Amino acid sequence: MHLTSIDSLSDDQIERVLSEGLRWFDYNRQRRRNDHRLDGLTVINAFFENSTRTLLSFEIAANRLGAQVVTMQVEHSSIKKGETLDDTARTLNAMRPDALVIRHGTGGTPSEVAALMDCPVINAGDGTGEHPTQALLDAATLRRHFGRIEGLKVAICGDIRHSRVARSNRKLLERLGAEVRLAGPPSLLPEDADATDIDSAVAGADAVMMLRIQRERLADDLGDLPGEFLENYGLTAARFASAAPQAVIMHPGPINRGVEIEGALADDPERSLITRQVEMGVAVRMAVLDLLTADRRD
Ligand code: ASP
Numbered sequence: 001m002h003l004t005s006i007d008s009l010s011d012d013q014i015e016r017v018l019s020e021g022l023r024w025f026d027y028n029r030q031r032r033r034n035d036h037r038l039d040g041l042t043v044i045n046a047f048f049e050n051s052t053r054t055l056l057s058f059e060i061a062a063n064r065l066g067a068q069v070v071t072m073q074v075e076h077s078s079i080k081k082g083e084t085l086d087d088t089a090r091t092l093n094a095m096r097p098d099a100l101v102i103r104h105g106t107g108g109t110p111s112e113v114a115a116l117m118d119c120p121v122i123n124a125g126d127g128t129g130e131h132p133t134q135a136l137l138d139a140a141t142l143r144r145h146f147g148r149i150e151g152l153k154v155a156i157c158g159d160i161r162h163s164r165v166a167r168s169n170r171k172l173l174e175r176l177g178a179e180v181r182l183a184g185p186p187s188l189l190p191e192d193a194d195a196t197d198i199d200s201a202v203a204g205a206d207a208v209m210m211l212r213i214q215r216e217r218l219a220d221d222l223g224d225l226p227g228e229f230l231e232n233y234g235l236t237a238a239r240f241a242s243a244a245p246q247a248v249i250m251h252p253g254p255i256n257r258g259v260e261i262e263g264a265l266a267d268d269p270e271r272s273l274i275t276r277q278v279e280m281g282v283a284v285r286m287a288v289l290d291l292l293t294a295d296r297r298d
Helices: 011-028 053-064 083-096 107-113 132-146 164-175 198-202 226-233 274-296
Strands: 041-048 067-071 101-104 121-124 153-157 180-182 207-210 249-252
Touching: 011 132, 011 164, 011 274, 041 053, 041 083, 053 067, 053 101, 053 121, 053 274, 083 107, 101 107, 101 274, 107 121, 121 132, 121 153, 132 164, 132 249, 132 274, 153 164, 153 198, 164 180, 180 198, 249 274
Parallel strands: 041 067, 041 101, 101 121, 153 180, 153 207, 207 249
Antiparallel strands: none
8 A cells, every 4th residue: 555645545544544643642752662563674765855854754753663764865866877766766676665755846756656666655745746644644733632623624825836735635634524725825826726815714714724835846936025925925913813712823844934924923832733743743654654564564
């Protein structure tokens, strides 16, 4: 089994990842951690795009469960000598890994690589495609905070068009019964989305998820100055005041302070779940690695 999209998972598998993720979250807060169920397995991380949270949390998750973890140094690899991605995949496969975690700038790459591998492949972000483990960790964070997801109003705001986080989150949250509202500047909205303006999206929302402008995926600069973007499309304290009384703030990171979100809101100890999302990222990735490698451990 591979995890290339939220669609790769059945409802039961989603439930298992979320509930196990919550369990690993508590486990990770303990001082003694001695569950090494991935003992003897090898996990390869191959990240062809930059990453802090996703790469490190996959490394920690696999290590914490006892796997041997190897992170490919893409900058120093034979890709730089002209080797194709397919040949690289065949090379990695010949080393008999038990899981491959891949991030790539081109959408669809994890599925193409999965066709060449004998082990589970996990999509850690493919261009503007999907980022399924981010959506799973976001859903687990919401469930831990609210005790449920069904019926929550979740505003996802910013650069929706280029966001793999938005795409996976929308699929997952809607499957779990949340009301998803999308908002952003017209040029950063996908054609097929029912979108609204940010004020309507935030009003009464239980959770406001802000997204970074994916400048690396834009042909032209947007033109807006950071302050103007914040005022017109970002999360300001004034705007957030119209959300539900107990509303929370989320962001997959990295944050661009003063652009899509006011710095003080990101740091708000009562309202911001941003570092909690990072913590949940390790836990949910433990659950994902456990699920995907289960049949190799029988
Ligand atoms: N870290 C997330 C991603 O890789 C969001 C972002 O980069 O803005 O998609």
